[in-house]
Amino acid sequence: MWNIGIFSKADLDAVVAIERQAFRHPWSRDSFLKEITCECALNLVVRGDDTQYPHGVVAYLCSRLIHREMYILKLAVAQNWRRKGVASMLLKESFSRALEKAALTAILDVRRSNFPAISFYHKHGFQVVGSRPAYYSDTGEDALVMRKKL
Secondary structure, three states: OOEEEEOOHHHHHHHHHHHHHHOOOOOOHHHHHHHHOOOOEEEEEEEOOOOOOHHHEEEEEEEEEEOOEEEEEEEEEOHHHOOOOHHHHHHHHHHHHHHHOOOOEEEEEEEOOOHHHHHHHHHOOOEEEEEEOOOOOOOOOOEEEEEEEO
16 A cells, blocks of 8 residues: 655655645755755655555655764655554654664654644654754744654
8 A cells, every 4th residue: 555665856746745735834845856865865755546646655754864863854744644654654664774774863853832743753752852942943933852762
């Protein structure tokens, strides 16, 4: 039903469409293009059998592997595919691939008010280890820093 693969240039339109659905201040197409060409990136997409989405892409995760740490930049699922286990599956696969590349921990930032995301990450073993005051420029909201040992 689902297939996880490397995020490629062919996936850009689908990822940008999901990004616009998921975030108030979405990344641009150019931002994603730069991200997929980064040498330290680990960027994945989930393809499903839903023809509503270009190339069948229903979710994506962008991360970087730096100094044995996986830094998760983005994780989003198309609206019609949420709450079906897609994000969990994608996160677990990204952990597996990061471990293969010698990563020891995963880290991410999340808006302090994003309770569903915080709950999701707690469910997957992340713990709050700090905060970044006024991290989000659009609202001045703090970010929580969450970390998980892989």
